Each structure stands twice: as structure tokens, then as C-alpha cells.
Amino acid sequence: MLHIVTALPCEAKPLIKQYRLNGRQAENGFRIYENQQIRLIIAGIGKCAAAAACAYLQGAEPQGKHAWLNLGIAGHGDLNIGEAIMAHKVTDATTGKNWYPAMPFNHPCPTATLISVDQPQTDYCANTAYDMEASGFYATASRFNSGELVQVFKVISDNHANSAEQVSAQLTEQIIAARLDDIDALIQQLFKLEQQQQMSPEIKQFQQHWHFSVSQQHKLQRLLQRWLARSQTAIKADDFSNKKNSKAVLQALEKQIIALPMSFGDK
Amino acid sequence: MIQTLYIEQAIFDHPRSVAIRQRFPQASVVTCERYGEVFNPKAQNFRLQKQQPSLILAEKFNKFVLEAPFSYNIGGQRNYYFSHMLNCIYDCRYCFLQGMYRSANYVLFVNYEDFDTAIEQTIKESNQPAYFFSGYDCDSLALEPVTGFIKHTLPLFKKFDNAYIELRTKSTQIRSLLEINAMQNCIVAFSLSPDNLAAALEHKAPSLSKRLDALEKLQQTGWPIGLRFDPIIYCDDYQQIYDEFFKQVFARINLKQLHSVSLGTFRMPQGFYRNIVKLYPEEKLFAGPLAESQPMVSYESELEQQMLNFCRDKLLELIPEEKLFICHDDI
Ligand code: SF4
Numbered sequence: 001m002l003h004i005v006t007a008l009p010c011e012a013k014p015l016i017k018q019y020r021l022n023g024r025q026a027e028n029g030f031r032i033y034e035n036q037q038i039r040l041i042i043a044g045i046g047k048c049a050a051a052a053a054c055a056y057l058q059g060a061e062p063q064g065k066h067a068w069l070n071l072g073i074a075g076h077g078d079l080n081i082g083e084a085i086m087a088h089k090v091t092d093a094t095t096g097k098n099w100y101p102a103m104p105f106n107h108p109c110p111t112a113t114l115i116s117v118d119q120p121q122t123d124y125c126a127n128t129a130y131d132m133e134a135s136g137f138y139a140t141a142s143r144f145n146s147g148e149l150v151q152v153f154k155v156i157s158d159n160h161a162n163s164a165e166q167v168s169a170q171l172t173e174q175i176i177a178a179r180l181d182d183i184d185a186l187i188q189q190l191f192k193l194e195q196q197q198q199m200s201p202e203i204k205q206f207q208q209h210w211h212f213s214v215s216q217q218h219k220l221q222r223l224l225q226r227w228l229a230r231s232q233t234a235i236k237a238d239d240f241s242n243k244k245n246s247k248a249v250l251q252a253l254e255k256q257i258i259a260l261p262m263s264f265g266d267k
Numbered sequence: 268m269i270q271t272l273y274i275e276q277a278i279f280d281h282p283r284s285v286a287i288r289q290r291f292p293q294a295s296v297v298t299c300e301r302y303g304e305v306f307n308p309k310a311q312n313f314r315l316q317k318q319q320p321s322l323i324l325a326e327k328f329n330k331f332v333l334e335a336p337f338s339y340n341i342g343g344q345r346n347y348y349f350s351h352m353l354n355c356i357y358d359c360r361y362c363f364l365q366g367m368y369r370s371a372n373y374v375l376f377v378n379y380e381d382f383d384t385a386i387e388q389t390i391k392e393s394n395q396p397a398y399f400f401s402g403y404d405c406d407s408l409a410l411e412p413v414t415g416f417i418k419h420t421l422p423l424f425k426k427f428d429n430a431y432i433e434l435r436t437k438s439t440q441i442r443s444l445l446e447i448n449a450m451q452n453c454i455v456a457f458s459l460s461p462d463n464l465a466a467a468l469e470h471k472a473p474s475l476s477k478r479l480d481a482l483e484k485l486q487q488t489g490w491p492i493g494l495r496f497d498p499i500i501y502c503d504d505y506q507q508i509y510d511e512f513f514k515q516v517f518a519r520i521n522l523k524q525l526h527s528v529s530l531g532t533f534r535m536p537q538g539f540y541r542n543i544v545k546l547y548p549e550e551k552l553f554a555g556p557l558a559e560s561q562p563m564v565s566y567e568s569e570l571e572q573q574m575l576n577f578c579r580d581k582l583l584e585l586i587p588e589e590k591l592f593i594c595h596d597d598i
Contacts, residue, residue, distance in 0.1 A: 088271060088295050088297045089297050089298075089299075098299065098300075098304055099308075100273065100297065100299065100304065100305045100308075102311060102315075102316050102321070102370070102372070103270070103271065103319070104315050104316050104317070104318040104319040104320070104371075105318065105319060106270070106319075107270070107295075110295070111271070111295045111297075113297070142308075142310040143310070145310070146310045146311050146312035146315065147308065147310045147311050147312075148311070148312055148315040148316060149312075149315075150310070193315050196314070196315065197312075222544075222548075225544075225548040225549060225554070226553070226554035227554075228549055229548075229549050229550060229551045229553070229554035230551060230554045257554070258556070261503055262501065262502050262503050262551070262554075262555055262556075263502050263503055263504065264463050264464050264466075264467040264468070264500070264502050264551065265463045265466060265467050
């Protein structure tokens with residue numbers, strides 16, 4: 001699952017439409033839209049709101065390992081309205097703390113330093129983007145998954161020539177909609193990375209048949225991984241149906257693994 | 268190749284930083300105070316980063332030269348290592364770096380002159396020949412075209428005949444060595460594995476035949492050669508595989524140029540091993556007959572001994588005993 005955090009409804013709207021996200025009813029505190037793969041939350045403006053939204057989503061599923069994306073608008077000293085950036089460095093203007101999102105994939109757009117401020121910015125340093133959420137988002141979301149799966153994507157809404165006061169909801173929606181191709185390219189990359197983190201599904205089958213203690217679950221997980229590595233074929237819990245308890249299953253599984261061939265391709 | 272270059276602010280204009288920036292004009296350049304801000308955070312996944320690592324340019328302030336672990340021994344009593352780089356462009360599944368670091372990004376320390384000073388001081392203080400190992404936290408030669416570190420450092424060793432340097436590598440980047448006269452106190456040590464194991468486990472590294480070609484070129488130009496058969500990996504037909512492999516390698520070796528051969532089976536401190544298994548749970552290497560609960564994870568002791576004895580005996584049919592060094596219990 002990819003969790004997308006936006007500050008404003010107008011930032012979220014193009015995504016809700018593009019990915020056919022359905023609004024969740026009777027949600028307390030935040031508006032959430034989702035489909036099978038994406039859950040989007042409208043956090044409100046500011047770092048605290050972004051951090052709270054991340055915690056809210058994770059709290060609903062504390063064990064979950066999700067990809068995270070903060071998507072919204074930002075100001076920039078040099079870029080034109082409508083250009084997009086991914087943050088390669090997020091700085092919190094108040095604390096001076098930095099985060100460096102690793103991007104082990106081809107970026108769909110240029111990258112930039114992004115400073116999260118408390119008030120809309122009117123002075124822009126060269127080569128730097130400004131927003132009001134990313135540091136709160138990054139500090140919180142990176143507690144829940146590794147940094148490669150926590151990314152920040154911003155579309156430039158204001159610059160030296162066009163101040164932040166001139167940014168309307170309509171403009172925001174337009175410029176984000178115009179970047180949907182880049183956003184989708186990034187989302188697909190995040191899905192790919194996220195898939196690589198998934199655990200072997202067979203463990204659930206075994207857990208349905210027998211009761212495993214926590215330490216036995218770890219052992220079972222490791223044995224299933226070893227089985228898969230050596231046999232290259234899936235294993236069925238049914239094959240152990242004559243085993244009375246979890247201990248017997250683990251012993252039988254270990255014995256079978258030892259008997260499997262151990263070779264590394266052709267000579 | 269490099270999409271993002273992180274550079275410590277203090278060395279942003281260092282001539283080596285400037286040269287490397289110019290080499291990767293397309294890379295995003297990101298400044299940081301200290302490289303640890305990028306390299307050390309907990310929330311990183313080595314496996315994911317390995318798909319496209321970035322390069323971090325940094326300055327090192329201390330611990331330039333350290334005492335080498337026990338198993339780094341090719342005949343000397345005083346063994347040291349230094350790491351001008353952390354991490355490696357290759358991706359060997361048995362590499363302990365994956366378990367030691369959270370980040371797969373490469374770190375290059377650009378203040379080579381400070382390494383020189385520390386090496387020189389260590390040599391002068393040593394009352395016995397000093398051996399320096401350069402390929403501990405990286406491959407010694409793989410990124411040489413970018414770093415130029417070996418080209419910079421070898422002249423220092425020319426000044427001392429009681430100091431040796433080992434360049435441990437799987438690389439074919441030997442041009443900077445071929446351009447100069449062979450040095451008898453510089454051992455170019457190739458890490459070699461049988462073809463099928465190299466293909467399965469030494470991802471992104473040159474094939475065995477390419478490594479042997481590079482080795483042969485160096486041998487012909489007079490460089491002392493080392494052979495590193497470490498780690499030996501278990502598979503059902505390991506005896507046949509390693510027997511054929513040793514014959515294949517030694518068909519290319521001129522024994523007069525052979526400095527040393529070292530041999531060790533797969534082993535890894537348990538903490539690193541656990542980290543790596545989390546990253547690569549589906550890896551066959553870790554599904555083998557390993558004693559996972561030992562502080563130093565290795566093959567079950569009887570098997571380990573059998574493997575070592577077998578390989579040792581086969582090697583002693585090919586080389587004199589004084590050239591063979593067995594590595595165990597340490598990395
Ligand atoms: S070549 Fe050496 S340093 Fe590089 S990945 Fe392989 S084992 Fe590790």
C-alpha cells in the first residue's frame with residue numbers, strides 16, 4: 001500500500017480522479033480516499049498536520065510496511081510555475097535538521113533541496129524549494145519504513161515573479177494534474193520497491209493449521225525462506241497434515257530442507 | 268552511473284571533489300555537513316539502495332590506519348588496513364559490508380594526503396616489515412578510474428622496502444598499474460571463485476575468465492600476484508568444482524610471480540549475518556548447512572574442516588606450503 005499525504009483538497013483532487021480513490025465514510029479527524037493500492041490523506045497545512053496524518057494512517061495498522069509520498073505545491077527561487085521536483089534533501093527551517101531521501105531509481109523529474117518553513121515564504125534562495133509540510137512528513141513517515149520508500153514530490157506554484165498569495169485552488173489543481181505522468185512514474189517505482197519488502201505468504205497457511213509461538217513463528221519463517229531458496233518451489237501446509245503439532249511441523253520441515261540439493265547453477 | 272553526489276560542505280571545492288563533479292555532470296549535487304548524516308541514519312535499506320547507489324565525498328579526520336583482523340595475514344607480523352572508500356560497486360552476496368553498513372552508498376574520503384602521513388608514520392614506527400591491506404571496506408581497484416587513489420598512494424610505498432601493500436580485487440581496472448613499473452612490495456591479490464559460484468553470488472563483478480586475463484597481464488609485467496580463495500562456498504559437488512577450479516586457475520599462474528595464496532570458508536559475525544538474511548531471505552547461500560546460532564556464523568564445524576582440508580590438500584599439490592595461508596574465525 002502507498003500512503004500519500006497532501007495538505008490541501010486541491011492538491012489531492014487530481015490524484016483522487018486519476019486513481020479512482022473512494023472517500024472513506026465516518027472517518028474522524030482526516031479525510032481519507034483509497035483504492036486497493038493507494039491510501040490518500042488530506043492532512044491540512046503545516047508540519048504538525050503532516051506528521052499527525054502519517055501517525056494516524058500508521059496507527060490504524062501498526063505492523064504495516066507502506067511506501068509514503070508527500071505530494072503538494074512549493075515555492076522555488078528559479079523554477080517556473082508548474083515544474084516539478086523531488087526532494088533530495090529536506091531541511092526543517094526551525095530546527096535545522098536535515099533528511100536525505102535516497103532515490104535508488106531513475107527520478108521522473110529534477111531533484112532539489114526543500115526547506116520546510118512555518119509561514120509562506122517570500123524570499124527564495126537560489127536552487128531551493130520551500131514548502132510547509134515535508135519535514136513533519138519525513139520525520140514521521142521515516143519511522144515506519146526505510147528512507148527509499150519515503151519520498152517528497154512538489155510542483156512549483158510560486159517564485160520570484162509570482163508570489164504565494166496569488167496561488168489559487170484552481171491553479172494548484174491544474175499544475176498538479178499537468179504532472180500526473182511524472183507522479184505516476186514515481187508511484188510505479190515506489191510500488192516496485194515496496195514489493196521487494198514483502199514476506200513469504202506461505203506462513204499464513206501454516207498458521208491456519210497449527211498454533212506457533214512467537215519464537216516458533218520466526219523459526220517457521222526462516223525455514224520457509226530456506227525451503228524456497230533451495231527448492232525453488234512453493235511448499236504447501238497440507239503436505240504436513242499428519243503432523244500433530246507445531247514442533248513436529250518444524251522438525252519435519254528442517255529434515256526435508258537438509259535433504260534438498262544444494263547447488264549453484266551450471267558449472 | 269552516479270545520479271546523486273553528496274558532498275561535505277567543507278570539501279566542496281577540494282580539487283578531487285571538483286574533478287569528480289566534472290566527471291558526473293548529470294548528477295544532482297547535494298551538500299551536507301558530515302557524511303554520516305546521509306550514510307548512517309537507521310531508516311535505510313541496503314538492498315534497495317544497492318540498485319542505484321550514490322557517491323558521498325567526505326573528509327576523514329582520524330583512524331586512517333588500523334590494525335588488521337587476525338585473518339588478514341600473508342606472512343607478516345605487523346598487519347594494518349586503511350579504507351579510503353566504504354562500500355563497493357560489486358554486489359557479492361557473501362560480502363560482510365551488506366551487514367555492517369545501513370547504506371549501500373559509496374563513501375570516498377578525498378584527503379588522501381592524510382592517509383599517506385598515517386601510513387608513513389606507521390611504517391617508521393614498525394620494527395618489522397609492515398603489511399597494509401587496502402581492500403577491506405571496498406574493492407581496491409574497482410573504482411580506481413574515478414578515485415585515482417592507488418595511483419596516488421603507490422609512490423609512497425616505493426620509498427620503503429620494509430613495507431608491503433596488498434591490493435585486493437575482483438576488478439579488471441589495472442591500467443594504472445600497467446602504466447608504471449612493477450613494484451615488488453605491492454601484491455595484487457585477486458579474489459577468485461569457480462565460474463558457477465561467481466555467477467550466482469558475485470553480482471556485477473567481472474567473470475572469472477576476465478579476472479584471470481587481468482591477473483595474467485599483471486603477472487607478465489612483473490607484479491607479484493596473490494590468490495584469495497576466500498570464501499570457499501559449500502555445494503553438494505564442491506570437491507569436483509574446486510578441484511577443477513584450482514587446476515583452471517593454476518594453468519595461468521607463474522609460480523615465480525606468486526606471492527601468496529589464502530584460503531577460507533564462508534564465515535560472518537552473527538549480527539552482520541542476521542542483517543543480511545533480513546535483506547536477502549531468498550538467497551540460497553544462507554539456506555546451506557550453516558551454524559546460524561554461533562557468534563561467528565560458518566559451516567557446521569565438521570563440514571568446515573572437511574572443506575578446508577580438501578582445498579588445502581588440492582592446493583598443496585600445486586604450490587609450496589609456505590605460500591599458503593589459511594584464514595578462519597575472523598573477518
Ligand atoms: S568485491 Fe569484495 S568488497 Fe566488493 S562486494 Fe565483493 S566481497 Fe564485497
